[in-house]
Amino acid sequence: MLAPDSGEVLVRGVPAPLLDPAARTLLPQEAYVFRGTLRENLSFYSSASDAALWRAADAVGLTELAERLGGLSARIDPALLSAGERQLIALTRAYLAPAGPTVLDEATCHLDPVAEARAERAFVERGGVLLVVAHRISSAERAGRVLFMDGRTTALGPHAELLGAIPHYAELFGSEPPVNPVRLVKGNA
Numbered sequence: 677m678l679a680p681d682s683g684e685v686l687v688r689g690v691p692a693p694l695l696d697p698a699a700r701t702l703l704p705q706e707a708y709v710f711r712g713t714l715r716e717n718l719s720f721y722s723s724a725s726d727a728a729l730w731r732a733a734d735a736v737g738l739t740e741l742a743e744r745l746g747g748l749s750a751r752i753d754p755a756l757l758s759a760g761e762r763q764l765i766a767l768t769r770a771y772l773a774p775a776g777p778t779v780l781d782e783a784t785c786h787l788d789p790v791a792e793a794r795a796e797r798a799f800v801e802r803g804g805v806l807l808v809v810a811h812r813i814s815s816a817e818r819a820g821r822v823l824f825m826d827g828r829t830t831a832l833g834p835h836a837e838l839l840g841a842i843p844h845y846a847e848l849f850g851s852e853p854p855v856n857p858v859r860l861v862k863g864n865a
Contacts, residue, residue, distance in 0.1 A: 687777050687805055699776030703783040707766030709757060715748040717765050721773040729772070735798040736768045737791050759786035767795050775804030782809060789814055813848055 685692040701721075709717055718729050726748055733739045741761055742748065754762060763786050770778060778799060784792040789812075796818060799806045808815050816822045817835055824831045824838055824845050831842050838845045 692777075695777065699774050701770045701773045701776065701778040703766055703770045703778070703780050705782035705785055707759070707762040707783065709752060709754040709762045709765050711754065712752060713748065714742055714745060714750045714752055714765070717752055718748070718769050718772060720769055724772050729768075732768050732771050735801070736764065736771050737787075737794040737798075738764045738768045741765075760788075760791070763787060764791070764795075771798060771802060775802055777805040777807070779807045780809065782811070784808075784810070784815075785812070793818065 679693065687695055715726070715729065718724075718732070722728075724732070729748055730739070730742075733742050741764055742750075745752070752765070757765070763783060767780075767783060770780075770783075780796070780799070784795050787795065792812070793814065796806075796808060796815065808819065810816070816824075816838075819835060821832060822835050822838055824842060826844055829842060829844060831838055831845070833841070839849060840846075
């Protein structure tokens, strides 16, 4: 969303500023859910059929909550939902948006680890570019590539490579730090 000070950001080879802003989805930690029906909340970015809404709810892990609330026609009062319940609704709404670049910025932090893994897996299987910003190390284990930044070190690579290359990263996972650490990223990431 911001222009880099140097270099460029490419999304599948296309400069980020050239991407249609409407095709980008950003889901922050504090999920926004509005008063209205569950259907209205889920279909805010799409005109999906009820069957598609239920498929999305199942993929992301919202089905049990949706049924408990009373289905797609249930009236939603965000103040009566937990932070995790609001995140599930917002995640399902984002899942239904066009499969352009999607940024989940701590968007699963109020979910338990099983629900978090299910939601992330749903977005991966849906397709499109997915960027997960998270402090939970389980997200790093699932990621195809990890960008690790701790204030001293910046490294990009698969989880297993970072374990063997970056001492502080290995320590976060309770692994023995590498004997001969290497710098995986220099210059362009």
